[in-house]
Amino acid sequence: MDPRVREHAETLVDWSARIEAGDNVVVSVAEGAHELGVATAAVLGERGANIVTTYGSTEMDRTYLTAHDGDFDTDPEHQLALYENADSVLRLGGGRNTAEDADVAADKRAARRQATQGVREARLDTDWVSTVHPTRSLAQQAGMSYADYRDFVYDAVLRDWESLADEMDRLKRLLDDGETVRIVNEGTDLRLRIDGRTAVNSCASVAYDSHNLPSGEVFTAPYATEGYVTFDVPMTVRGEPIRNARLEFEDGEVTDVTAAQGEGVVREIVETDDGSRRLGELGVGMNRGIDRVTDNILFDEKMGGTVHLALGRAYDANLPDGESGNGSAVHVDLITDMGGDSRLEIDGEIVQEDGAFRWE
């Protein structure tokens, strides 16, 4: 076994999920994540945690949903009880075909999602962490060889997280103290307010309220957005490629949408509801282990030297206690690459120039 699989499992269990003896852990293993599952089971055994292993099979989920009439029971007791009694849920992603559920009716998926809201809340109420094992299917989606893709994933996952957390804390403090952000880039001049909002130092650990491995971003919830922004990082959203989407904002709301490709999907997202016309997140990617786009949002949005903005729902963690931010049924991230002639300013001071932070 590639020794990095074991290091990945240790990072997941110790740094990310902070699992200790006696913890009740659910490990979800995707069809292609067996090897990481085996390594994770060993680390959990060493720590003295208790393990229930679920099988995250997209093929089984697809045939189940396809065959079901769509009238789903509310929060099945056995599923609810499993998560209500779990301390941690480790989701080991990595399937065999990223398009496997392409033919599942969206309304059936939505109906199930609706019926099992309690199960989802119970799961999100644990110290959950999502990661992925590098599979051939994900390598294909990234347009990379399997060997190269494995290197890519482990470069992203096996960071010196403590030192990255320290670096990200600098940006967090600047954002917490700041009132306005300005992003200037080719095709972009955007001003956002962040006054009163709290940034999250998302360094891949539940101890920092961060639930993805890899992570490596600092994000907050902006408002009162003005100006225009061009998202030059190519993405696939709802199965459609998006290229150079450009949004214009006035008084915090989108007033114009264009795109070289996928304009229809971006419009559809913007027009979902009231909240989807506003931004719910401003995120700054700081993981320098991620040095290329792989069409996988788990990685792309954390790429060092990028900034992403999400249309729709804001995270409560960015708001003062008890307050809710922008509400929406959607949360769709779009990314801009901060290359030459770019600036990220907080209260008029340059924090990042031409893609490099001022402390780099």
Place this chain on the structure above:
Amino acid sequence: MDPRVREHAETLVDWSARIEAGDNVVVSVAEGAHELGVATAAVLGERGANIVTTYGSTEMDRTYLTAHDGDFDTDPEHQLALYENADSVLRLGGGRNTAEDADVAADKRAARRQATQGVREARLDTDWVSTVHPTRSLAQQAGMSYADYRDFVYDAVLRDWESLADEMDRLKRLLDDGETVRIVNEGTDLRLRIDGRTAVNSCASVAYDSHNLPSGEVFTAPYATEGYVTFDVPMTVRGEPIRNARLEFEDGEVTDVTAAQGEGVVREIVETDDGSRRLGELGVGMNRGIDRVTDNILFDEKMGGTVHLALGRAYDANLPDGESGNGSAVHVDLITDMGGDSRLEIDGEIVQEDGAFRWE
């Protein structure tokens, strides 16, 4: 997909587990049983059942146990809650290596078993069914090609179970009404008492208190065994091959043990405790779809024309309500093939001669 995989799933869900809309089902999928998992998920979706899928990975279990210090928590809450809230548990066996856990210390396995007794009881308290998907690993254990082994498994599983249940009911009634059984075969002349015991018609359905698919045996709990018996069906027990084990009984207890191979293991089993010197089960194989030995007890003991006897623990289902039969930490089946010049008698009347039932 081989259409027999779908038929297997339908037999499992409908005939064996009797699953209905709204049932909470746990499906455990072994490493090699993915295809049967996909088919089972489709049938469960059609029936409107609720599904939680666990991953029955021997490799994960091995690394977990190997790494653990052996001081296991008692009945972890999340695992216990999962089974306590389940109506059915479908175990889809079929791994990639039947020897995968060969290097796990027996005492560690025993310690875990001890600590999780409540979990096991909760699982056995559901309408559970165990079956296997034909894998290359099981074909290898059987000494068969993969194609031949698939045919073998589906011949065993895809029976006309209703008609077999009717035939087995004949033998059940004879055993229920009978007081003594005599088995005569080459190297065998054994007399057992069955008076007051109830036979189980094990026809692969929870509706008949039968939890294996395939099944196809009628079994009861004998006592006061006298005589000698030779087990000529080759088996692997505790990793050791057993050939022509011969036991002598007096007053219900083993008085002599010999074997052409594996005598040490048989002695070890007999000497486990008081109950392991007595028989806990007399079973008659009636599944004519199983026409050869494959070194897998799930199949071998149901082979039409065989009789098996288990040293150790008896099943409560064979005893009058509230009574317990022979108790022991072990239950080890050994099999004799009722070929030419063999007789199975109940109260002196021949029920089976030369391997054929009198109604065949």
